[in-house]
Amino acid sequence: MNAAKGTSVSPGDRGVVDYEHSCEAGPEVGRTIRDVLDRVGDKWSLLVIATLREERMRFSELLRHIPGISQRMLTLTLRQLERDGLITRTAYAEVPPRVEYELTALGGTLVVIARTIGDWAIAHHGEIERSRARYDARRPPHGGAE
Amino acid sequence: MNAAKGTSVSPGDRGVVDYEHSCEAGPEVGRTIRDVLDRVGDKWSLLVIATLREERMRFSELLRHIPGISQRMLTLTLRQLERDGLITRTAYAEVPPRVEYELTALGGTLVVIARTIGDWAIAHHGEIERSRARYDARRPPHGGAE
């Protein structure tokens, strides 16, 4: 996402973490988390991935299956995913044109992430909602005690 | 990110949450993924979670351990995480003041997500880099054939 235009890019940016040992899931998680989050942590990427889990779909199909997305964002997201090698784009030289998208093997591995996240959300969103309500009750938005 | 202020009324926001019939991995994974992504999919939340995996840390410690973050974003992120019940904030009435943050049990469950993401990134970021390079080589950013 961040092209070579960085005016607000800090020197060194998010490349360095003072983690000493880099075991597979150890303390260096920070940098890697940022890395993958910059890639698929946007509003739609994981959603697209999850939507075409294993079936190839056309542009308009995806548009219909992902309710909130605009055609612009679908296009941009698909382009980025294609660039990252997570999906393939196949255009048929027909009229009217037909374009199909499909997960690559690499993209398929991301489904695990999607599932993990989905499972977590399903398991804990209730707790979070309650916690939020409690917090907001203690810290009223604007007024004091009324 | 704006805490209790009530001003953020995003048009077209996904306000519908009917997870009652939550299918564990069906086509509507979308909503759940979006849900958790809206919560911890921002630039710093998962990073903070991963950083204070199990040890309580003070504000300035976190600031030092998460290189790229600004004091402002750390504050906002911590507030949100506290509101969501993912961390606890303990302020000691001393001088100079000392504040410590710690993962809650709920927050601890998020570490699984962080690990999954971290593992995935470690395993595949090389492939992605290569794919990007290949893509960019085929589609030059601005110029024609060079």
Next chain:
DNA sequence: CGGAATCCCTTGGGATACTG
């Protein structure tokens, strides 16, 4: 020390219109 407030530029992303 730990924040809260302000400033302000950058980015995300929706709406709409046009094209091959």
Next chain:
DNA sequence: CAGTATCCCAAGGGATTCCG
């Protein structure tokens, strides 16, 4: 059908300053 191109507003987030 499957995009591209513009416009434009709102959210994200860094830098800086002020405060208990």
